[in-house]
Amino acid sequence: MATTSALPDLPTGDEPDGTERPEALTVIEPGVQTTVQDYPGRRGLQAKGFFPAGPVDHLAFRVANLLVGNAPGAAGLEIPMGRFKARLGFAGVIALTGADGAKPTLNGEPLPLWEAVRVAPGDVLACGIAKGPGFRLYLAVSGGIDVPEVLGSRATYTMGGLGGLDGRALARGDRLHVAPEGVGRTRRLRLPQSLRPGYVNDWEIEVMRGPHADPDFLTPDDWRDFCSLSWKVDLNSNRVGTRLNSHRFTWARKNGGAGGGHPSNQLDGSYPLGGINTNGDVPVILGPDGPTSGGFTTIATVVHAALWKVGQLRPGRDTIRFREVDFDEATALSKHIQYLLDPTHLEEL
Incomplete structure (x- = not known):
């Protein structure tokens, strides 16, 4: 197994059998x-x-x-x-x-x-x-x-x-x-x-609804707001989550029932990668180092083919508009990503 060193004055390192590693x-x-x-x-x-x-x-x-x-x-x-x-x-x-x-x-x-x-x-x-x-x-x-x-x-x-x-x-x-x-x-x-891929400052990111969306958690107007507003990426964003500006949703229920007092609360459940978690009035896109579970609603999920865009959002500057897609369009977007990754499309220099 290879090893690494944080100390600059140590040797570059060999395998236990004496083989030098580049x-x-x-x-x-x-x-x-x-x-x-x-x-x-x-x-x-x-x-x-x-x-x-x-x-x-x-x-x-x-x-x-x-x-x-x-x-x-x-x-x-x-x-x-x-x-x-x-x-x-x-x-x-x-x-x-x-x-x-x-x-x-x-x-x-x-x-x-x-x-x-x-x-x-x-x-x-x-x-x-x-x-x-x-x-x-x-x-x-x-x-x-x-x-x-x-x-x-x-x-x-x-x-x-x-x-x-x-x-x-x-x-x-x-x-x-x-x-x-x-x-x-x-x-x-x-x-x-x-x-x-095209990088911008104002992004459109594709999502699928839920698992906690309307009509049980959000109102139809809430969902329309979610997909029409321009969301600002907060400075407090990292690999754990991309925090967005707060927004007061109406919510389809008065509270979280057994999950808690706020309508964004729920009994603890698992979170999906790319899930848009709502902690009170603050949506957070869960990143690859995010929490696996918790007691907040996830009103939408970024489709896999659009997750790369989350990695290029600049905290404190960029904005997002979310666009709802269905399963068929999410699948088509994934096929497009695979097309970009086809090695036969590369140019040799």
Whole structure:
């Protein structure tokens, strides 16, 4: 099992059998909450108290892995808001995808997004604050980040303090290693401009109604408000949940009955990933590190094909309008995502 070190003066690390492992990168500037993630994270463990973790924007993350020739589940880095710098320690390729405006560089020269770039030991990758549109960047290295699997995934689960590197965000001096099969890759691929996701400041996000919507919990007017209002993304948003501005719903009932005094209360039940949880008058979109259950209503759920948009919402600035879709349209949106992830659509450089 691979190990990592948070101490910059330690050796780069060998396997117990003496085999040297190539170093992927050494963190110089860690950014705000850069974490190791993989996709789809820890599925199937919600009953045991674990949301899946994994990237908030699964589309940009998966494209980055595709560009460097990794398997879909390979681990990479999620970099919120940019401001990240690292020294690379291997020969291979890397790809950076996601938010605009971070002005990434490799050895001081501009580094293009959405394409694989060759790197060599000693190269320095840097990016500034991602001014947007968009909020998160994703870094994939050929072979993938080599950290131990915990409960079947390498993803960092910040709420539980497990996975990734010691269950935490990266810190200055951390050393991460690359899986040996990625060393020496030279093939350069690019996602065509026409297939790149569009980032904006005012988003439309597709949802399905419920499980706690009208007529039992919300009134029809409440649901119309939910789908017609422009919702502001609150500064207090993170991987656990994207908090929106408060709104006083009318509600179809006077209280939560046995669940509590407020109509948004219910007896504790499980929450879906992407569920829009209503804590009193405050809607919160539950992220990959969110709580698995609780006593608040979930009035709508972001469809899987639109979850990537939640990962690019900039706290304190962006707005959302929700659009209701049915099962057939949600399925069609998922097929579109799979089209974008078809490797035959990539351009070779």
